[in-house]
Amino acid sequence: MEAAIVIFGLLFTLFIVAGVFLTVRAVQAAKRSVDRTVAQARRTVEDTGLRARQFAQPGVVGELAQLRLSLRTSMRATQEVLRTGARDDASLSESLGLFERLSAHGHELDEELKRLEREPDKATIAARLPDLRERTQRIAHSAESLRWAARDRARKFADDDLEALSDQIDMEAGALRHWTQEPMGDQVPGADAAGGTPGAGGPGAGRGSGTAGGAGADGRSGTAAGSYSWGPEAAEPSAITARNQRTKPSYPWQKAPRTEGTT
Numbered sequence: 001m002e003a004a005i006v007i008f009g010l011l012f013t014l015f016i017v018a019g020v021f022l023t024v025r026a027v028q029a030a031k032r033s034v035d036r037t038v039a040q041a042r043r044t045v046e047d048t049g050l051r052a053r054q055f056a057q058p059g060v061v062g063e064l065a066q067l068r069l070s071l072r073t074s075m076r077a078t079q080e081v082l083r084t085g086a087r088d089d090a091s092l093s094e095s096l097g098l099f100e101r102l103s104a105h106g107h108e109l110d111e112e113l114k115r116l117e118r119e120p121d122k123a124t125i126a127a128r129l130p131d132l133r134e135r136t137q138r139i140a141h142s143a144e145s146l147r148w149a150a151r152d153r154a155r156k157f158a159d160d161d162l163e164a165l166s167d168q169i170d171m172e173a174g175a176l177r178h179w180t181q182e183p184m185g186d187q188v189p190g191a192d193a194a195g196g197t198p199g200a201g202g203p204g205a206g207r208g209s210g211t212a213g214g215a216g217a218d219g220r221s222g223t224a225a226g227s228y229s230w231g232p233e234a235a236e237p238s239a240i241t242a243r244n245q246r247t248k249p250s251y252p253w254q255k256a257p258r259t260e261g262t263t
Contacts, residue, residue, distance in 0.1 A: 047072065053117075060125045061117060067136045068113045075106045078143040085150045089157075095146055102146075106139050 050072075053065040082099055086092040113132065116125050 043072075043076075060122050060129065063129060064113050064117050064125070064132075067132060068110055071106060071110060071113075071136050071140055074140040074143045074147075075103060078147040079103070081147045081150050085154055089153070092150060092153075095150060099143070099146055102139065102142055106143075109135055109139060 047069065050065045050069040054062050054069065056062075057065070078099060082092055082096045086096050109132075113136075116128070116132075119125055
């Protein structure tokens with residue numbers, strides 16, 4: 001009885017611990033989701049405000065907004081490309097580390113531009129604009145170099161994989177088309193079991209060699225050497241007179257005709 005109580009207590013404790021662990025994980029996942037949503041909404045609001053100031057306030061303030069917008073757009077696009085590519089290509093981890101270092105300079109420049117938007121001395125801002133513009137262009141150019149290099153690398157891998165797949169498909173297609181066709185035998189139709197031609201040395205030998213032999217050499221031999229036959233050839237229409245049994249074509253499945261003995 002005591003053992004059952006101990007086991008029940010252990011199971012109850014395990015259930016409590018598992019429930020607490022799952023609850024904490026769910027709360028953390030929900031918190032991360034909320035943080036991402038809030039950060040995305042904040043970025044959207046800031047980008048919308050920068051675009052509004054860019055067009056509504058020409059001059060120093062509008063140029064500062066334009067610099068911030070171009071910097072943020074370039075850095076955000078590069079970050080998305082590198083993080084997405086690093087999931088499939090481990091070689092991009094070093095590029096992602098370089099981008100993190102570049103992001104520190106980008107955040108510093110963005111904060112400086114943000115402070116200058118509230119600066120009342122417009123002449124000082126105008127004097128510093130060339131330097132700020134150059135820094136923005138350098139950071140954006142570095143980010144674009146990483147972004148396009150990662151895209152070219154991914155496209156190269158995709159092209160190589162597609163080329164290898166195309167070669168395999170071509171080989172498989174060639175193997176599927178490689179069927180075996182049995183050619184027709186060299187035996188002339190009408191030959192007997194011994195391999196001789198009908199009428200050789202017997203009655204009608206001239207006629208067989210002149211007509212039937214010529215037809216076999218020109219017609220059926222040409223069929224065997226050229227196109228393949230899909231079935232037995234149709235027999236020629238018989239003449240009014242009875243056909244000579246010796247010139248009648250024989251087939252392997254037929255029995256040889258019986259010859260009457262002479263006395």
